[in-house]
Amino acid sequence: MGDKILMKGNEAVAEAAIRAGCRHYYAYPITPQSELIEYMARQMPLAGGTFLQAESEVAAINMVLGAAACGMRVMTSSSSPGISLKQEGISYIAACRLPAVIVNVQRGGPGLGNIAPMQADYFQATRGGGHGDYYTPVLSPSSVQEFADMAPLAFEIAEEYRTPVVIFADGMLGQMMEPVVFPDSYAPQKDPSAWALGCKREGEFCNHIINSLFIDPAVLDQKTRELFAEYDRIRQNEIRYERYNLDEQPSILVVSTGTAARVVKSAVDALAEEGIKVGLLRPITLWPFPYQAVAEAARGVKKVLTVELNMGQMEQDVRLALAGSCETAFVGKAGGLVFTPEELTEIIRGYAS
């Protein structure tokens, strides 16, 4: 382990990606993720990698498609409106079965919204995002350290299942500074030479083709089923979540992720001091969603609250998890407003009494 240093989430995830062997990065500036592209602009050439500021998010994601097709560890980043523009390319990358990492440092929406932190892109991120029948694994950090650790993790998942992976952060996680430590070593990249373009191959020449066009409906059906078989494997192996204050039977279960979950933790701690037992289940993978873990954590509680920085999106997954077995309520804020711990403590206390 190296020294503990102080970094913004945007910087830390960029540094972690480079340390994890990412040598290709294409992006377009947008607040509040610009420190990420600026960090890459400064550091990627020093690491001997490729940095390019693309002419648009659309171009950036297609440059990622090119690098991913060559089997490179490649990353891009943006914030909500830019991620919308990237969806075309993400759909192609998913369909072509290519590994790539996409960081979304979300801002307020819809439209141009504002630069404040929101979790309003949950539906987009967890339901594929672009056109077609596909998903992408979605990792949701809630600290700078976790944000940084997700860069190598995202590459490993991307390569294991040959899929684009989304890191679902927000402006707060991107902008705030926290101490961060980087591990000394990272998992090596999986050998892509069996499918990647431009690989020198021994023996008889056979060209590699990367394609997502399957005119015959039966073939497309088959290809989609192959994709979904891989999704089953991801569901089996990659579901991640954190249980907080759940060891003793709580009266209220809160499900919350990312920045919102940080405030929830403060409220849970404050309520614990008052003798009110509230547990938090924090999904770390938003797709695949920890349905079973939520259902288990909800056993015996009076109510399940979903706390989000939006008008109620993850709430739908929570209700799917509970399948009507428990009463639920939604607590959210839009506009980029963030709950204060005091405010949230009061709200949760209201449900507990």
Place this chain on the structure above:
Amino acid sequence: MAKKTRITIDEYYCKGCGLCIDACPKGSLAFAERLNEQGYHPVECTDQEACTGCSLCYVACPDSAITIEKE
């Protein structure tokens, strides 16, 4: 004596567009009466003797159906 040349038109590829017929300065190519497996009247060489091997038919052919050999 003129050099011997041989022109072969692969019916598998030929779509009978006629661009090679237009390209031939000797007029030695023509549509066949029969249909090929794709449903086109393929082009055939009607006069191998007249062919000089200039390859203009090959140049014009969009389907790379033509092979030209020379002695």
Place this chain on the structure above:
Amino acid sequence: MENEGSLVIVTGCYGSGKTEYAVNLAAAGEPGRTMLVDLDVVNPYFRSRDLRDEFSARGIDVVAPEGSFSHADVPMLSRRVKGALRNTEKRVIIDVGGDPMGARALARFSGTIKERGYRMRLVVNTRRPQNRTVEEVLDMAARIEAASGLVIQELVANSHLMEETTREVVEEGAAVAGEAARQSGRDFFTVCVLEDLLPRLGEPRVQARIFALKKHLRKPWEPGSGKAWRI
């Protein structure tokens, strides 16, 4: 001591803790006679303007883009900046954006600033990348001077890892800042430590006096963040 100088410019590497230091200087200022000028055009979050309401209630004037524009991500300066710089009735503290990039915003006011006279301080946090060694600190100072057209006279050590700050971190930062000051003939002005941490850290061995910082800019989940955290 911290209140020396009628115009204090606070610069430093991005994330060095400039804003927290500038805000603390302002908070320690005389009510009705202190102005805090927010010149940060690079950072979209955690800016001194976020404290405007709290400070104005205490008689400290925060000069920053007004109204809804204070949350904009366009490089916008308050039209009151020039007037504030000329107002010698008040002590003025300027919170500048990080890095040479942030210091560029100073250049357009450098004439007015030089006329009035100023003290420019470089805040050093050796736990930030690109600010870890004496060489890196001096390089940052030179580049900020070049971008702003002004001269840094004083160095402030502010090495920290927020709540995870240890005594070693504070001492390491003070040593680097002190050595950088010595090598460049600048004044090693002060060493900042978060007030809440002082009891735990004991008495760090440093070559300058210690300035206890109150934490004003909190993350939304930190108790007491409610009023301060606006964005």
Place this chain on the structure above:
Amino acid sequence: MRIVAKRTRGLTSARLTYCPGCLHGVAHRLIGESMEELGIIERAIGIAPVGCAVFAYNFFSCDMIQVPHGRAPAVATGLRRSRPDCVVFTYQGDGDLAAIGMAETVHAANRNENITVFFINNAVYGMTGGQMAPTTLAGMKATTAPYGRDVEDTGGPTRMCELLATLEMPWFITRVSLLSPKDILKAKKAVKKAFKNNLDKKGFQFVEMISTCPTNWGMDPLRAREWAKQEMLPVFPPGVYKDRGAEQEDAS
């Protein structure tokens, strides 16, 4: 007997899917032959566009990728920066390159990205059934310009070579025609030169090829060629629009 001309190894054995007389096939052959002659089939990566050439990944025998409409120059950027020793080319039609992909084209050219762009201009959207393209001629009918293109309303035919040649950085910009065997022989030289320049890492190569669309124009292949000679070549004159290699030679 020795073979003097035969189907190039740069193309696969697959039958082309284009309509009879469509000059896509000629363009394909020129590219395949040039790859074979330069010995770069094993190190070329081609990009199939959206358009009639969407299946091009089945036709070229090098590595191939099929990409979103208009984005080929951006994907090519990612490819060539990942594989600097490969020769990366895009194959794009007028809708792909000059409409939806205008930004990607202009910026890749401006970066002098080391790629070769083959631009097949037949003044119409072929794949989707004859809609108006940026290169559709004034007055020319298309399914989305049923009364003929009104330039006052929908703009004039976009001249990509002329437009790109205003940029300082791109290396080689040329327009050739595929409308006669003689023109095709000239076009071959341009294709090969563009590939050679890429091998020498000179940067952005742009080869526009004036082509036909007999089916959507409603003409037989021969008449389509004659029509294109009369109507398209005056609007899109063949020639070299930029050649930094020649400029450097002149200067020295």
